[in-house]
Amino acid sequence: MAKLLITNGVIYDGLGNAPFRGKVYIEDEVIKKVFRDGEDTAGLETITQEAEIVDAQGKAVTPGFIDIHRHCDIQPFYGTDFGKVMLAQGITTTVAGNCGFSMVPVPEDEAKAEEMFAFAEPVVGPAYRGIHTYGQYMDALDKLKLPLNFASMIGSGTVKIAVKGFSNTPFTEAEMKKASDYIEDALEKGAVGVSAGIMYLPECYNSTDDYAKMLAPMEKYHTPLCVHIRGEGDSMVDSVKEVIEIGKKVGCPVEISHFKSCGMANWRKEIHRAIELIEQARKEGQDVTCDFYPYEGGSTSLTTMVPPAFVDGDMNRALERMGTKEGVEEFCKSLEINYDDWDNFAITLGWDRILISGVHKQSNQKFVGKMVSDAAKEYGFESDGAFVAWLLHDEEGKVAIINMSMCQDDIDTVAKLPYSNVISDSIYAVTDTPHPRMYGAFPKIIREYVQERHLYTMEEAIRKMTSLPAARMSIARRGQIAEGYYADINIFDPAELKDHATFEKPVQLASGIAKCFVNGKLAWEDGKLCNDACGKNLRRTDE
Structure with a gap:
């Protein structure tokens, strides 16, 4: 049994509580005991003799970061290199299948399948063929080496394409049944949520009632609907109203993806009107939250x-x-x-x-x-x-x-909401100039939002990158430094954790993560990948 004892660190539990000095004892994959300096030390002497000591002198010890919005669905099938970009930032768990895009289901008609692959490529990257259903996708992921933990949603846009291509005609009764069955099958097999991309084809043709029928299986699973809303510019407020209504009809939680207000005429105004709608829904008992990335530019496909x-x-x-x-x-x-x-x-x-x-x-x-x-x-x-x-x-x-579509004031407004999660929204088009958020979103929060602009305390920032997203996606026993939780742990000096990616030079790894443990194994140390097989394929029912 592997035993580790992290000593001399400043521990952030992930819940937003004040940090404390202490020790974290790990056996195999799990945190077995958290010791606060000066408090109960029963058994510590024996543990110190038996365990490998990891000295975190003067450094922060935090839960591994959780990115619930990344378009890396296909990347594990092309090797483990994709994990370096995330582990360098301290990301130990990611969620794929966002904005209505997922790798499956694949249309039965080969020509329609190729049309779907071409449409999705600027977002999720080149297609990996041979996997058609959510069950097959999960089985295949189970067999791969994963450098970090990997959870997946099912995309309702991909479901619609699988059922009826890019048609703008209404669903027939048979088509709607097939679409709903795809959703049910994915949730039954462990999807952590359903995503929608109402802005994208062919979902832009859907009505609120279409979503209510297609997503009906979600109610019993209580998984979130993560939504790229219909419009993030002039129609942003009405689009937020629409997804709140969809959530109400389906009876599921709603996560508004990359919540923002685009277009210069809308800056510093419309975001506040949209937040009022969210706050009102929350007051009425509806579970509505959002997420954001810390950049003024967004990234998508030109077809949008x-x-x-x-x-x-x-x-x-x-x-x-x-x-x-x-x-x-x-x-x-x-x-x-x-x-x-x-x-x-x-x-x-x-x-x-x-x-x-x-x-x-x-x-x-x-x-x-x-x-x-x-x-x-x-x-x-x-x-x-x-x-x-x-x-x-x-x-x-x-x-x-x-698209350089946002202003910093609006981003800060969303960032300060107590229920907003930090994400990267990384897309995987084949390019030498990706959006810098792929390489730097999470360290940028520490460097800029905590250290430089003091928008957050350190403990608030950590919460938005750990326990909050874990709870949102029902990712069990992750996102906290607590007994019984999986040992996904970062060790770093907050003053040294830096993002280097810029819009001009985006392909630059973050630096400053001294050690990153995934499921109790050392995955990353001082800028190098130590082990590319520490991760797990997660399901909603995982304990």
Whole structure:
């Protein structure tokens, strides 16, 4: 039996309580005893003689960080390197399957499956074929080496694509039954929640009643619905109202993903109106929370900038039309319209704040790192819209973007909510210029929000990255330094924990994690991966 005793550290329990000096005793995977200096020390002398001593002199000892919003669904199937980026930040548990995207279910029709893979690639990365159902996905994850703990949701967008492709027609009774069965199957097999991406195709065609029917199995499992709302710009307040209503109809908790207000005209105003809606729902007994990432830019697929009216239920056909003169003209005209039920960032944000961050073809690498408006001008396109149409057509939709859409005041407002969780929202498009949040979101909270701007106390920041997200996703016995909990533990000097990733140079590992334990095993030490098989594939029912 492996025995470890972490000594001389300043312990943050993860619950937001004041830190204390003490020792943490670990046997195999589990924290067996927490000793406070000067208090009960029964058995400590024997433990000290038997256990390997880990000296955390002067350093913080915290639970491992938990990132409940990452699009790394496919990454474990391509090896364990994906874990380095997270372990360097102290992330010991992650949750995949966000924003309505999940690796499964896969459409039975091969052509529709390929269409889905192409659509999802700018968010989750290149497809891994051969796994079709949630049960198969979980069984496959069980057999892989995992560098950190891995939990998964089922995406209702992927479910809809599996049932009816990108069609904008209403669900038939049979289609709705099939969609609901997919949700039920995933929850039964341990999904920690269901995610929705109402902004994305084809979910943007769903009504509140559609969600109430599709997600009906959620009520008995009491798992959260994690939602990328319909609009984060002009329609943000109405979109928050919509998801609160969905949660009420389904009878499930609601987590508003990457809660923010986009578009300069909305800054410092609309976020407060939306929070009032959340607070009112909470007063009435509804379980509504949110999460955020600490950056002013967001990251997604360029296809999200295509008006659903132009897509008209067929993304492949829309991309083909963008290769014709008539289609480009129609697309450009569609970008000039303010829609009641869809945020047109071409108007509310502008192409001069949309950065191309990832493409599929080598010939288009020259556009990466440029704003859309700059690329259009530099390469002689007659308009920004014409360039976007050409690029989407040429890339078959596989273009990732970063949109500089938020202001720091609004981010701080969300950050200070007692029920907001810290996330990264990392996407996995193949690119040399990912969003810096992939490499630095969690250390940035410690460096900037705690050490530099004093927005949080250290214990508040730790709570938002440990026990709070663990409770939100029902991740059992993680997120706290407490007896009986799994030994996911970080040791670091808060003054030394740094993020280095920037929008200009994003591919830079964080530094400062002296030691990171996952399930009682040393996974990361002083900038190096020690063991790439410490993690577990988690299910909602895990104890």
